Amino acid sequence: MVVEERLELSDIQGAILPGFKKDHAAIISLRIDDVAGCKTWLRARAPEVARADEVLAFNRLFKQIRMRRGGEALGPKAVWTSISFSADGLSLLRSRQEIEAAFEDAFFDGMFQSALGDPPPSRWATGGTPDGVPHILVVVAADDPTHLAAAVARLDATIAETVTGGKPALRSMDTPQLGATLTGALQGHEHFGFKDGISQPAIRGVASEDPQDFVDARRLATDDANYELFAEPGRPLVWPGQFLIGYNRQDRSDFLKPFTPFEPKVPWQRNGSYLVYRRLQQKVHAFWRFCTDGARVFSEQTGREVTPEAFASRLVGRWPSGAPLVRAPAADDPDLAADNDVNNDFLFSDATPTATLVDGTVPSSGLPRARPDPNGHLCPFVAHIRKVNPRDDPTDTGGPRQTRTRLTLRRGIPYGPAKDPARLLEDDGVDRGLLFMSYQGSIQNQFEFVVKTWVNLPNSPHDSDPPTGQDPLIGQGSAPRFVRLPHDPDAADEKFTLPDETWVVMTGGGYFFTPPVSALSGALAE
């Protein structure tokens, strides 16, 4: 029996855990011009920052009401705030020496120095130079856009009011970057049209003294063989140190065993987490033009009629609805996609065991089951979801146990208006995309590893000859990009060269640290 740690939820920012899950967000980038003034501001803001225990209580209440009412309308609403810092920001508030010694190199050196294959930093809107990285990144999130606007205005006022010797202590680098979930048919989807955020790791840990008061609720029956491995069907349990500093991490050779925590080098690291923020512009027309051409070529070459949607789904690994290819290889299956107990319940290589839920039922047994796909015939090896999370596949760094140490908590939200579906292939010149945010215990071992290795290399994490290609959504680098898509187990895969210009363009961002709540009025404000 695995004994899970109690997480210090009152000291953890709610943005990390359980995540804000709001339809509207604003990201505010600040530079510190006066340290003493900034500390005064920080002390005043500390009580406004959302704590994990509060957000968890809200999310539980929200879920309870929604279940009872059978819909989201007029549920409770909230506005949440998080505050994070770059290495330079922390260095100003503490000392450069302390930060360099306490934090990992990638964080200290910054994203603009990392070999992620990004466009030259000189082209980034923010974060491309040391002076261009925000010292402080504030994320405000709300259910209601008017509440968000009011909260941002209030925050702006506090910034304007913080003056030292007649000069402002803090400076907004730009107008707030707004984000909002898409609406209508695209609700819960990203701009290319695919359901997003289905697959998230669950964190091991309890919220109170009750050993069953799990932060991430368990959906599986206690006698299900996977009860100690998954919180919900297909949602893996991961030790908290993979996301929060100071807790047990995931062992690389045993799913159930904890690995020693990263020992905080300064006490205020505990309960904090590294935040990667990337503003990813999405060129929807370019993506769909490629998929339209690709589908035509694929159909001609293979003699199998493939729609652009089906072609695109093979690049993603799921259908636009979110139905995974290993459960719905031939056509989209909206019923399957709509069932949260089923839409993420699949392995790639091996047969997926049948889950039994807490109430003793088997989730939607009428829906197609996942088929083992060790050779990538149903879900191509190169598909985005299989590149970034190969699940049970053997990989170039081991297997599923090691893969579990690479997962991150993704907290992204789209920005910009949805594209008119009737004019999908036209370049409307509108800036839209994803405000990618992920939380992890190590930028180097999690986010950077996945991007530099699995995403950007054509033969990783799956070995095959010839290589199957880079991640078709987010793969970058100087090497020519391509994908190989299977169509017949006995024939060679079809190779498609990806254009030099990517359809996801990194336009700015940085590495940040989201400290414990106590540090906002304590160590960082002293």
Place this chain on the structure above:
Amino acid sequence: MVTLDRFSLPGNLTDLDEPLAQAWSDSISNRLDNEVAALVLGHPGLQPQFYNPAKLDVTGSPAPISWPAFPNIIEINFGDDPQRMFEEGERRDNQDEYLEWATTRENGKITRVTFTCEGPEYWDFIAQADPDLLVSLYGRLVGHSVPRKDVLTPGGTYIRRNRWNMQHAVHLVQPNNTLSAEINIAAQATLLRRHDGHDPVTDPSELIECSRFGVEERHSDPHIGDIVNQQARAGCSVTLEDPIALYLEALPDPADLGIRKPDGTAAGEDCWRLERGDQNHILRAVFEVPAGETANGAPFAVGDMTIEGDPIEFGGQIVKAGLRVKLTGLIGKSGVFHNPSFPCPGLPLSAMGPGPSSRRA
């Protein structure tokens, strides 16, 4: 396809003339035969899926297997303290992913990093067959003549860990980094296993524990075993592609590794020099600043450059940034073999018996 005439020298090298080249081929062929014999002897009822391509005519497709070259064990143990991790990584005995490197410094600053994937067996072979050639090859790789007594004992035994090898990374010396280990793992991993109600075992960690091919925390051995076993479970034949050896997968563009010159511009691909092998079979390579190159109007060395913003203080930083090692298997058609599974080694022979066929066969 016909049987292989002979095994080439690692990396298609041309060090050896006849009859030594044939003798090397024979030695590889013998190693493969021995592996096949060991499989058959220890496992009644087995139709070996591993074979010697010089003896059996089997059509196979090449399947490269590659893995990150920075030692995973060192990363696990010291990853929280990068300085310590890279210090430990510089020790040859810690470089256990079939890539070793030697870092050359002048006044403490790195001037050159030399990388090798060459197995020690090839050098043992040369030492025994043609000691003069051994000494001359060392001279060529080190850049000046090497006293015979430095590499051979008075009795003529080759000294693997001689000072020139340790300083210039002539070939692998870490005890687990051998060609024999590569061949042995590939052969052993073709056995289907059953354990603890799992038949056949498919989980990579359980497989490693069960089949005992290598240390679980390494990137290399478990990965090789895992990929090979997956093919074996599908009923494929497996062998290694000629020339059998371990190779650096590529010499990545330094710009992709985040390596920058002192003036902030990206380092060029001319920092790499392929020393042994060919483009697809890289056995040994050197990373150094090309002679005469300047930045900000002054000459500079590897140690003056940065990698993702950090000064290059260890050869391992380059390795960790993106070097990978590979071997290439030859995989036959699926569904050909329907072998029984075998219990984990260590059980008495009487406990062994045929199990159900692989469900993937």
